[in-house]
Amino acid sequence: MSDIEDPKTIECPPNTLTRRDLIKRVIVGGVAVSSASYLFRASTLLRQSAPGTGERLLTINVNGQQRRADVMKQETLAWTLRHKLGLTGTKLGCDRAECGSCTVLIDGVPHYSCSVLTHTVRDRKVLTIEGLASSDGTLHPVQQGVIDEQGFQCAFCMPGFIMAAVAFLKTNPNPTRSELAQGLSGNLCRCQDYDKILTAMMRGAENMRGASRV
């Protein structure tokens, strides 16, 4: 790559670079700064979607209700939930399947909603943190576990953790702490309140077992 100059050796006044040139060059070196990083994986998508076009009316089942929304074909479920349906309990911590803040249940299975396209869930049931408590306001046993143990600090990760725990505890209602930790390991808590989270989720498991006995 002899055409790439070491910027450190460039004397002033040096040649000028356009941002495009530079990004192209730097991509060769393995890094890039892109303003579109919160949006797409590939810029080809960007060019295909003229702004404001390509929306289609979809009906999706969210928290037991049929909800209609105009959805772009490249729109993620997290975006639809947060910006089209007003369900902002689902959080975005990375938008790239790294942190689990956006975890929702699709047909009972936890998914990172930042990495699921909305049009793929048309015939499926989506459950978010807002749909967890019963309609009379009674909290889900896992939510109650958080209250009982003052789980979480800032709680930005909490909706994701709770949804992951709810799904995991259905398959393993009586886990050990390490089993439950494995079940929650797709979720990142940056306040690093893992010990208290695990205690709260274990309490939630206990609450769930208690509730199913009644």
Add this chain to the structure above:
Amino acid sequence: MSKGDTGSVETTPRVYGAGHKLIGKNYVTADLYAKVTGQAKYAEDFHAEGMLFCKLLLSPLPHARVKHLDVRQALAMPGVKAILTADELPPPADTLTDNGTVIRANPKSERALTMEPLYQGEPILAVAAVDEFTAAEAIEKIRIEFEPLPFAIDPLDTLRPGGPNPRTDGNIWVQSPTPPAVVGAPPPAPPPPTIGALKWTEAEFADAKYGRLPMGKTPDEWSFGDIEAGFKDAALVLDETFVTPDTSHQPLETRSALAYWQNGKVYVHTGTQSTAQTVPAIARWLNIDVSKVVLVSEYTGGGFGSKVTAGVSLIIPALLSKKANAPVMMRISREEETFIGRARPSLLGRMKVGFSKDGRIIALDMFVISNNGPYDANGDVPTSGRIVSLLYQPVAMRWRGVTMLTNTPPRSAQSAPGGLQGIVIMEPIIAKAARKLGLDQVAIRRVNCPEGKAPFGPEVKGKRPYATSAFLREALDRGAEQFKWSERVARTPKRIGTKVRGVGVSLSCYVGGTVGFDGLLVIKPDGRVNFQSGIGNLGTESVIDVHRAGAEVLGVPWEKCDVTWGDSSKNLPFTCVSGGSQTTHAMTRAAYATAMDARQKLKEIAAKKLGGKPENYDVANERVFRKGGGAGMTLAQAAKYAIQLGGIYDGHEVSADLNRRTKASAVALAGQGLLAAAKDNYPRDGVTFSYIASFSEVEVDVETGKYNIVDFLAYADVGSVIHPRSLGGQVLGRSILGIGHAIGQKWVYDPHYGAMLSTRFYQSKPPTILDVPVDMQWAALDIPDPETPVGARGVGEPPVGGGCASILNALSDALGDEIFQRAPVNADTILTSLEAGRPMQHPLMAHI
């Protein structure tokens, strides 16, 4: 009783807060229901009618000048509403502090946008459009040409003779002297610092060839005692270099912000570490009056120092909103957060330490260099020296340091700023010394740890400053007992198959509180007590917890108390920033003072209505009543009388020593009931610090280099416990933040382009739930600090250094001293070093 299935630490459930009804007791915080149901609104969850979205154009170069900018094509796109460039930013305003001194604005400080980017990822301009797709596409249509400038991402590079300067005029900040005072005129403000160049000679760099930190001239230096005599008398002298990592704060919520203007006021929704203090910061950055700023910040998704006053970037949506005449939402992506979201500076440290044969540190020569990023100097360098001097009580010490500017993202305080680095540089040396001297690791820390009014730092006006109190030796002893330290040390064999176990202990401390802030409460005519809280709600729960101290003093059950927080238009008092572990200390003092003010007013009202003198009355059980029985009234009745009486009783007159912001809030609340407002004027002898003793055990697989943390215990000396569960969350949460520095977090750069490679979670991975023991332990001494009425000190910072250093010490216990001389320690570090028999990582290079 152990709560886990693998944990081998026995815990007896501690009962905290003996003799108290609320202090030291668990309860459910008022914000938890909203959090658990997904109703809690963080900045990005708000939506305003007609809201535009904004995207930033970030510099691809670490240092450059924008030569040419053409935004016409972007502006012509349908849906693009406005573009904001650096020339449209208001000039930075001076700060008038609360004691009337002026801090001059520094024209070379960071601004929200720039035409001379000083690090890769620095925002150059911002586009507002109807949606993010349009804004992002508009960014692509902007023609921009850069003139690349020399850059330095490594602090040693810029110190070398002829090395590149990160800023056109140099590589360090230089403070010129304040002009002499003129009689009769207000004291002159010190001029803003300017930039100078510091270069070391080839001779001064000679040590670098041998992997030792070179020690050239530094602008800052202090000392006490005679270190040369100490080294002469020492039984063991060690001279070691250690490098700590640069680590992004990575709050899970990025610094997104929504802003709009209404009736000449700007409304800002963002996450912050202080509702009260972010308002003047926004006013200063926008160069408008504080009365024109409304901040809404009910929930903040983590800060760790990076959101102390939210951050200068939040004025971008505010200015764009003004320009486009519509609300603007700026969502910050994870990568953008890495660039603009702050980080802890790496410290390159070298310590020469002289030990007596019983392990006492008799001489300590400390030298540190920080990698500061291009803007304002952080306090990590000077703080590291003061913390080390307190925590290890050296008989004689010299400290030297320099804060180097580099073309890397701006740093800010991160939990235990400077403290973590100082402790992490020092602790491996103490561990090594104990091995060389044949001493137990707990024993060597026992002989050096601070006690009581322990001195720290150099002399100030002929006397060394000292701590308010320290009970760290007791925490160390109790922790060693609970952790079964001696049993673990004695356990053999250390190696089974490919697995080797090691145990580590570390001391840690940090500043644990400030003084002088205000509290504000209203007893309503229905008998409920409303506490006004200016504290940021970033998850530590101090926003609510501290008011339990007030309720306890007033004798009001918690069910009758309400806390207002998170909105600057709701009449909040002058409050400290939730950073540097100030809040629990500072704001329990203010809450206590305010409750005492309320008590006094209740007694005066009772005396006025029922006869006698105020001192004949007492307050308890929601009543004010005559001592020894007799007449009395409920708080509800007293609140009604307060409104009738007016004046000082319902807030129409307040104490003159209150901050002007508290006064304004009191005026707005006047007439609603019995209003109490007070400044914390309690005396304090010493500077407040909190302390932790941290213990860990690791198991290393010497065939793969992978290691697990098997057990962890942190024993805290943080004064009186206010809320055990939130304290436990802080003690262990911040311990894990520190552990992240030991096990994996760091920045990685492409040195050729000055471009960062570790911009996302998976590239600088914070610990996950699988990286820590499933059953972590914590405990607190619960010994009140004698210099504060509630006895509570702060807790956020102290666990961090101990978390990191105890892991490092456990690793060297397992593997020996010749494995690492920098953190983090990864599997490849261990494998290659074990093979070579010496540390194999480059000892000094930044960002490897």
